Amino acid sequence: MAIWDYANPTRFLRLVQIVLPWLTGLCVLAFAAGLYMSFFVAPDDYQQGDTVRIMYIHVPAAWLSMMCYSIMAVSSLGTLVWKHPLADVSAKCAAPIGAAFTFMALVTGSLWGKPMWGTYWVWDARLTSVLVLLIxxxxxxxxxxxxxxxxxxxxxxxxxxxxxxxxxxxxxxxxDWWNTLHQPASVIRMDGPTIHPDILWPLLVMAVAFTLLFFVLHLMAMRNEILRRRVRAMRLRAASAAQPGTAAATAQPAE
Amino acid sequence: MDLGPHAGFIIASYGLCLATVIGLIAWVHIDKANQEKALKELAAQGISRARPDGKDATPS
Structure with missing residues (x-):
C-alpha cells in the first residue's frame, strides 16, 4: 500500500489499532531479552568494568535521538514538498520523544563520564552538538x-x-572532524564494528528495543494528535454555529 | 548482583531512563484520555464532525 493510502486519518487510526498491540508486545520482549543480556550475559569490560552496562542504554538512546530527528526531517519534507496530511502530525509527535531520548543520552553519558573520564561534562564537539540537538x-x-x-x-x-x-x-x-574526548564510532563503521560480539549483541538487541519503543510511542502520540485536531475542529464548528453570519470553520487536513 | 565500585552510576543511569520512559508512557495515556473525554463531551452537546450539508468533515 502506498503512503498516500494513510493520508486519510480514519484509515490511519484503524491501522494503528491493529499494529499497536503487536508492536508493544515485540517491544516488551526485546527489552526483556536486551536487559537480560546486558546484566547476565555480557561480560565486564576489561577497562570499564561493570560501567560498560551504561553503554547498553546510552548508545541506543543516542542513536534514537538522531533517528528521531531524521524522521522529523523527512516528515518536514512531507509537509513542505508532498503536503502529506499526516506529515506535520508525525513531525510534531516525534519531537517530545526525540527530546526524551536525547536527554537520556546526555545524562547517561554524563553518569558514565564521571567514573571513566573523571568529569560529568566537557564542552567537546560531540557533547555540545548533542546538547544543541536537545535545544x-x-x-x-x-x-x-x-x-x-x-x-x-x-x-x-x-x-x-x-x-x-x-x-x-x-x-x-x-x-572525526575535531579532537574530542568522546571516542570515535565503534559500531557503525565502514570496516565493521570494533566491539567484541559478547558486548555488541546485547547492544544491538537493546537498540532494537529502543527503536520499537520509539515507534510505539510515536504511533500513540500521532493518534492523540489526530483526536486533538478533531476536538479543535468540532469546537470551531460549534463556535461558528453559535455566531450567525460567521463562516463555518474549515476542517483541517489531519482532522 | 555485584555491579562493582561504580554501581551508583549504573543504577542512576537505568533508573533515570526508566523514569523517562514511564513519563513518556504516562504522557501518551493521559493525553489520549483527555482527548477522548473532550470528544465525548462535545458529542454529548450535540456537536458532531458532520458538516451542515450532512457530510463528515473527515474523509473516511
Missing part, C-alpha cells in the same frame, strides 16, 4: 505551542526542522 527539540516543541493553527505551525516548524537537520552530520562526524 532544537525543545525549540520546536515551543514553536508548535506558540501557534494556534496547527497547519501554520506545522509549516513553520518544518522549515526550522530542516535547518536544524544540518546538525545531524555534525553530531555524527564531530568525533
Amino acid at each position: 532544537m527539540y525543545l525549540g520546536l516543541m515551543t514553536l508548535w505551542r506558540t501557534m494556534e493553527d496547527p497547519i501554520k505551525a506545522g509549516k513553520a516548524a518544518a522549515i526550522l526542522t530542516l535547518v536544524g537537520a544540518l546538525n545531524l552530520p555534525v553530531i555524527k562526524f564531530s568525533v
Whole structure:
C-alpha cells in the first residue's frame, strides 16, 4: 500500500489499532531479552568494568535521538514538498520523544563520564552538538505551542526542522572532524564494528528495543494528535454555529 | 548482583531512563484520555464532525 493510502486519518487510526498491540508486545520482549543480556550475559569490560552496562542504554538512546530527528526531517519534507496530511502530525509527535531520548543520552553519558573520564561534562564537539540537538527539540516543541493553527505551525516548524537537520552530520562526524574526548564510532563503521560480539549483541538487541519503543510511542502520540485536531475542529464548528453570519470553520487536513 | 565500585552510576543511569520512559508512557495515556473525554463531551452537546450539508468533515 502506498503512503498516500494513510493520508486519510480514519484509515490511519484503524491501522494503528491493529499494529499497536503487536508492536508493544515485540517491544516488551526485546527489552526483556536486551536487559537480560546486558546484566547476565555480557561480560565486564576489561577497562570499564561493570560501567560498560551504561553503554547498553546510552548508545541506543543516542542513536534514537538522531533517528528521531531524521524522521522529523523527512516528515518536514512531507509537509513542505508532498503536503502529506499526516506529515506535520508525525513531525510534531516525534519531537517530545526525540527530546526524551536525547536527554537520556546526555545524562547517561554524563553518569558514565564521571567514573571513566573523571568529569560529568566537557564542552567537546560531540557533547555540545548533542546538547544543541536537545535545544532544537525543545525549540520546536515551543514553536508548535506558540501557534494556534496547527497547519501554520506545522509549516513553520518544518522549515526550522530542516535547518536544524544540518546538525545531524555534525553530531555524527564531530568525533572525526575535531579532537574530542568522546571516542570515535565503534559500531557503525565502514570496516565493521570494533566491539567484541559478547558486548555488541546485547547492544544491538537493546537498540532494537529502543527503536520499537520509539515507534510505539510515536504511533500513540500521532493518534492523540489526530483526536486533538478533531476536538479543535468540532469546537470551531460549534463556535461558528453559535455566531450567525460567521463562516463555518474549515476542517483541517489531519482532522 | 555485584555491579562493582561504580554501581551508583549504573543504577542512576537505568533508573533515570526508566523514569523517562514511564513519563513518556504516562504522557501518551493521559493525553489520549483527555482527548477522548473532550470528544465525548462535545458529542454529548450535540456537536458532531458532520458538516451542515450532512457530510463528515473527515474523509473516511
